[in-house]
Amino acid sequence: MRRINKKIKSLWGISEVGFSVMSTMETTFLVFFLTDVAQLPLGISGVITGFSALADAISAVVAGIVIDKVSFKVGKYRQWLLYCPPVVTVFFIFCFTKIGGDVMAGVIIGVGYVLSHFIWNIAWTANRNLIPVLTDDPGERAFLSGRIAVGSSLGKIIASYLVPFLGTAFLAVFSGVTAYTVIAVIACVLYMICYFIHYGITAGYDTEVYAGKKAVTFKDMAKGIASNPHLIAILLHDAIRLVAYYGIAAATSYYAKVVLEDSAVASWLLIMFYAGNVVGSNFSTTFSKRIGARKTSAFGCIGCAVFMALCYILPAQTAVIAVCMFLAQLIFGVAYATSTPCAAPTASGRPARTPGAWSWSSAPWPSSWAWPSAAC
Template sequence: MKKPLSKTLKRFYGVGDFGFCMMTAAELSLFMLFLTDVAKFPLGIVAAITTITGAVDAIISLFSGAIVNMVKPMKWGKIRSWLLICPPIVLMTFIFQFSKIGSDITAAVIVCLGFIISHAAWNLATVANVSLVPMLSSNEDDKIILTSRRGMFNNLAKVFFSYIGPPLAIYLGFALHNEVTGYTILAGLCALLFCIGYFAHFKMTEGYEPTQEEIRKESNGEKVKAKDLIRNFLTNYPLMVIILADTGRTLVNMLMSALAGYYYKYIAEDMGLFPLHLFITACAAVLGAYFAKFIGKKLQAKMSCVILFAGITVFLVLGRVFYQNVPVFMFCLSMVQFCVGGLQALTVVLYSDTIVYGEWKTGKNTASFIMGMIVVPSKISQILKGLIIASALAAAGFVAGAAPTPELQVGIANAYIIFPATGALIASLLILFGFRLNSKKVAEMQQEIDERKCTSAVKTEQIK
């Protein structure tokens, strides 16, 4: 039997995600602006930096789960050890992502190295962090509690950063008479919060995972190999379904973020409302993550995800109907973010269910590898986002700075609403008809796995 969740875990698990999301918010919101307007790199070098770092990060992230799964357990355990050794590497390297040292070429190389090394380390740490959820949980209710807390801290970081981050970078640059240094210090502060938060996760999970010595005694030399990971992935159809469905959620989130500014500039024609929109929708996502634990317990994770995806579709369609009415549109988008916040918590539960299915099917536990697959939808959505936005704006005759035409307004509204709504509807149907696991089936499979292990242990003792 697993150790019950402590009160500390139930209340504060997710503080590490606050620091992590502060870093990601800094990167998403400020990195391009830093390269072009603060560090003043030529556009050719900016394109090279973003292309190289994006490609390398995508490749590295795909292997992060496999590395955590296959590397020999370290002193503090197979998963928790990464929370201790990786964050300091991130702290030492993330700051160089927001720096300009030497000539343009030299500085670009330093920025690329800072980006690649920091992301390699934080990918390993975050895969380990999300892998703690199935490790700590004894049942679906435990998973929902932990993922709901993660979602809350995740979205609280977005609210906090939207009002504190950019002004702090500008203030520090002004006070130190060096605009670049302001951004470097902000990056360092965000990375420091990441280190503190993950250390808190490391401490509050003490005693929940076997140490290196305990694993050595219990494993009898059995190791997970690359062929086990490949076999687990290829035979794990529920994992494939949730990856496709989760792409719908990440696509909704990315398009909402990328096109909100276009809506307020070219449709509402009032950029003063843009910060209010960001604040209200971020708060709605926090509430969605908080209430996910109640919705999930009432309906179970699978049906909760089906309903929340359907809710996204309904509110997006309403937003398209009333897109010229700014208050109604803002309300609809807030409800969309409420659903997204809930999904952010509950889809993790479905990923963790596929761990049990994979072990039941293949006899090998590849938990970290499967939880590492959580990054795949965001990588797919990143590519789709660029294609959708560029195509929709071109089709609508977009010209930067030109007066908005009715055709342009309709084109932006369609890109903002129709594509995400379609993705959410497909995701809802995929989970409803394609994801055939539920809490009862998962519990039965886990019981069968435990019985196999007991039988194997008895046979091993008899041979000895």
């Protein structure tokens, strides 16, 4: 019988705060950094964000394979929390630099993006996989998963405030690019500290040596997907709505700068945006149980579209836009967590109307393929 100790009860989930601050800095502010701070040509900015993210998608699969295949003498997952963050730090900082001419700077940023993501995918997956290793108790596992979700939300909100605020404050001391580089350093240090804390509090766990475990191959996965139209439908739906979700977040900086003519208000708009999502997510299970995950997802997307469209019609005032963004994300948040309940029955035969009965720790696929909604 494995049970979590007091340190884990107190501090588990803090890793996600650090990770989320760093990843939100990238998902929300990288495009703005490229076009307005580093002032790279729009074509190069598009290539960096497009190709690097696609390479990242491939690297996520490779990271899953690495986690499945590699074991250390002292355990399987914990060591990644120690080894990966310093490497991530080095490469992530390159994402917020401008070294050399436009093309050279673009290449350095792209390489930094791909490598930092590849390594953080490994650390993130290892961190999630620790949950079933730390405890056998379903209640404790749910508690740990919940803490991860809370940490992730907290990190997004912190980054939403911190990045524009520090960006403006540092401009008094540094150039625009250097200001963002310094913020990236701060985000990375926070990420490292948070991951090291997770490493420390889990000492004495994950000591089993794993050998000879049969892993499902990528080919098996691809075959399974290709023969499952329901799963393809859900994944397409998820990908497209996330284009909008991340698009709104990234476009907020442009809206604040050009329409509201005050870049600093981006932080408040984004805090409302992510706060709405957090509040809405709490109602996801209730809605899914009552009307089904599919209808919940449709409701969330339509509601979000309506309130965002109101931003076009209503006066462009910070308070009005902040309220619209909050409400849009409040409703979208209800749908945000529905992919797993929708997708679960397509893979495991469990009904989509009972998401509460499903948990990834008991899913019929390798635990290293944990729900990756925060690992962007």
